[in-house]
Amino acid sequence: MTKMTRMTVEQAIHQALREEMRRDSSVLLMGEGSATKQRDLVADFGAERVRNTPLAEAIVAGTAVGAAASGLRPVIDLLFAPFMAYAMDALVNSAGKLRYLSGGQFQFPLVAMGMTGSGWCVGGQHNHNLEAMFVHAPGLKVVMPSEPADFKGLLKAAIRDDNPVLFFTDLGLLYQEGEVPDAEDFIVPIGKAAVRRAGGDVTLVGYAKTVAVCMQAASQLEAHGIAAEVIDLRSLKPLDEDTVLGSVRKTGRLVVVHEASGLCGIAAELAALAATKAFSALRAPVLRLTGPDAPAASSWVLEQAAVPKPEAVLEAVLDLVAGSRRDEAAGKSRAHDQDSRAHHDQLAGLAA
Amino acid sequence: MPEENRAAFHRLETMLLIRAYEHQLVELQRTGAPGTCTSVGQEACAVGVVEALDARDRIVTNHRSAGHLIARGAEPRRLMAEVLGRVDGYCGGRSGSLHISAKELGVVLTSTIVGGELSMAPGVALAQKMGAGNSEPGGIVAVFFGDGAACEGIFHEALNLAVQWQLPLLFVCENNQWQAFVHRLETMPDKAISAWARGHGLPVDSVDGNDVDAVHAAAARAVAHIRATGGPAFLELSTYRQRGHYEPDDQAYVDSAELQAWLQRDPIRMQGERLTAKGLIDAAGLAALELRVRETIATALDFAQASAWPTPDTLLEHVYA
Ligand SMILES: Cc1ncc(C[n+]2csc(CCOP(=O)(O)OP(=O)(O)O)c2C)c(N)n1
Numbered sequence: 001m002t003k004m005t006r007m008t009v010e011q012a013i014h015q016a017l018r019e020e021m022r023r024d025s026s027v028l029l030m031g032e033g034s035a036t037k038q039r040d041l042v043a044d045f046g047a048e049r050v051r052n053t054p055l056a057e058a059i060v061a062g063t064a065v066g067a068a069a070s071g072l073r074p075v076i077d078l079l080f081a082p083f084m085a086y087a088m089d090a091l092v093n094s095a096g097k098l099r100y101l102s103g104g105q106f107q108f109p110l111v112a113m114g115m116t117g118s119g120w121c122v123g124g125q126h127n128h129n130l131e132a133m134f135v136h137a138p139g140l141k142v143v144m145p146s147e148p149a150d151f152k153g154l155l156k157a158a159i160r161d162d163n164p165v166l167f168f169t170d171l172g173l174l175y176q177e178g179e180v181p182d183a184e185d186f187i188v189p190i191g192k193a194a195v196r197r198a199g200g201d202v203t204l205v206g207y208a209k210t211v212a213v214c215m216q217a218a219s220q221l222e223a224h225g226i227a228a229e230v231i232d233l234r235s236l237k238p239l240d241e242d243t244v245l246g247s248v249r250k251t252g253r254l255v256v257v258h259e260a261s262g263l264c265g266i267a268a269e270l271a272a273l274a275a276t277k278a279f280s281a282l283r284a285p286v287l288r289l290t291g292p293d294a295p296a297a298s299s300w301v302l303e304q305a306a307v308p309k310p311e312a313v314l315e316a317v318l319d320l321v322a323g324s325r326r327d328e329a330a331g332k333s334r335a336h337d338q339d340s341r342a343h344h345d346q347l348a349g350l351a352a
Numbered sequence: 353m354p355e356e357n358r359a360a361f362h363r364l365e366t367m368l369l370i371r372a373y374e375h376q377l378v379e380l381q382r383t384g385a386p387g388t389c390t391s392v393g394q395e396a397c398a399v400g401v402v403e404a405l406d407a408r409d410r411i412v413t414n415h416r417s418a419g420h421l422i423a424r425g426a427e428p429r430r431l432m433a434e435v436l437g438r439v440d441g442y443c444g445g446r447s448g449s450l451h452i453s454a455k456e457l458g459v460v461l462t463s464t465i466v467g468g469e470l471s472m473a474p475g476v477a478l479a480q481k482m483g484a485g486n487s488e489p490g491g492i493v494a495v496f497f498g499d500g501a502a503c504e505g506i507f508h509e510a511l512n513l514a515v516q517w518q519l520p521l522l523f524v525c526e527n528n529q530w531q532a533f534v535h536r537l538e539t540m541p542d543k544a545i546s547a548w549a550r551g552h553g554l555p556v557d558s559v560d561g562n563d564v565d566a567v568h569a570a571a572a573r574a575v576a577h578i579r580a581t582g583g584p585a586f587l588e589l590s591t592y593r594q595r596g597h598y599e600p601d602d603q604a605y606v607d608s609a610e611l612q613a614w615l616q617r618d619p620i621r622m623q624g625e626r627l628t629a630k631g632l633i634d635a636a637g638l639a640a641l642e643l644r645v646r647e648t649i650a651t652a653l654d655f656a657q658a659s660a661w662p663t664p665d666t667l668l669e670h671v672y673a
Contacts, residue, residue, distance in 0.1 A: 032532060036533045056503045083465065085465075121448055123446070125450065126464065294668055299662050301661045302446065
């Protein structure tokens, strides 16, 4: 049996950094306060490899890109995801494009970390799930784990990857605990989703905080005689199409839940995937339960009103399953009822 | 009482009010309210500069804005309601503490993105200069930012534009020595901020940011220059962030000797001593002032806690025009 240790997400991230820095002397960590907050890494690996930076995301990211192309493997901590806006030029225009535009002469093995999500009442300039923006940018990989073991395994995989990887931490998960394998060679491959619970009636897909939301909804659905399969995407790019499609072909129903807004988001991508590659298996319209097209408010009430909740997932799935069963019993086309269900789309997060 | 003394007295009272307000926020955080970035130790910067502005002027500020707002006349009760996320807050609870703006006071745009304030201020000044909106002739803009913001490239972009376009903009750098958990000497040469500003070719003044009278005098000179020439000016205020970056923060990374030295130069204490030395106030007078601001804050707290939460059905209000 693999030896495990119970730890928080924060500790799992730290352990991954420590192990990879020990394993590979080209790995370095840079960020505003990175050295202050992780004195033990400075002690073990030296000030050259663990650096406090000036408060200047554009040059932190730019430096990481230049260094990555030149033999180092930088990890940069950009703190809250919205601060990445300053780093976007280096990440999107340089790291994402210059491998291709140089005809493959350079590669950019770097990891850019940022925190997203609700829970701290900090408002929209700190709380913004902007992961899909980076999914849209060619040349970048994007991961967003939900449990401590995956934080460790995916961060290690990201550091070893020869592509630029955006590593998002949902801040609501930071102090959540779980069992984490001790093994230094423990890796979670980028691009591989995890089936957290098996079921044959509906596929619930989430990532980060909404995996737990889906799990809670799934156990409530059990009481209603509905077996939900729950998929934790873990990687947003590349997407594990096979795992999602395999499940949808089995259940015929797909519900995607994320805190990021719905427009051009991950759920839209999965809906397109299902419609394109599993159309004949679908027994009901694909549902998206997402955050609204609005900045995050600070006030606790408004912040939470924007976040998809298990009750909303439960209600939406009950409605969806009842509707499609009614249709199937009546032999009707599944299209006619779509309008009545469409109100769940986008706004389900608000209903809770 | 001569006008000069009345002003000095008023500065002390405003600084006390800011301090009492932020101490109340610290208490609230301990009982579960969202954490805030306090400006304890920097009150003289806010009070001295804001007093040098007049009603037609605009203020652009950042995450550490309580002093600027209160000095400008913001009601502690509405600020507190905002921090608690209630409907009676200046932004209806949407902002919380980090991005409070109050158009009615001329505190027009507040960004908690470090450098965000610097990116927007030239545009506000351009609108003032062009007489747009409800701006009045001669109005200027004061932008407050920290030493950390001076590390962002946007700092230079804003300075260059303001100089080239001759915008009526007062840059106010509150150099409180800290950039979150990193001391500024780890990220920049000691005299860098003023030197960088000078390099852009605008008048630069560096003063003791804990001496409220000195801050006011320097700000008044800079404002007069801007009104006379239409072009920008720069003020570096040397001060100290006495508390953590935000609440809670154990300040384990802070050199206690440095902190102690600055506590000896606390701006409120310095102003209290100055007024005492001039015979303008005594211990009883000071105690009475402190009591008065404490009462104001207690009333504000009652108001804020009684204020309603926004209802979820208002979530999508104000996203688009
Ligand atoms: C672009 C950006 N990067 C990082 C942060 C996180 N952060 C908030 S305040 C702060 C320190 C700012 O230092 P300074 O400009 O000196 O202002 P002070 O907080 O000392 O008033 C940091 C790093 C942020 N809000 N925005």
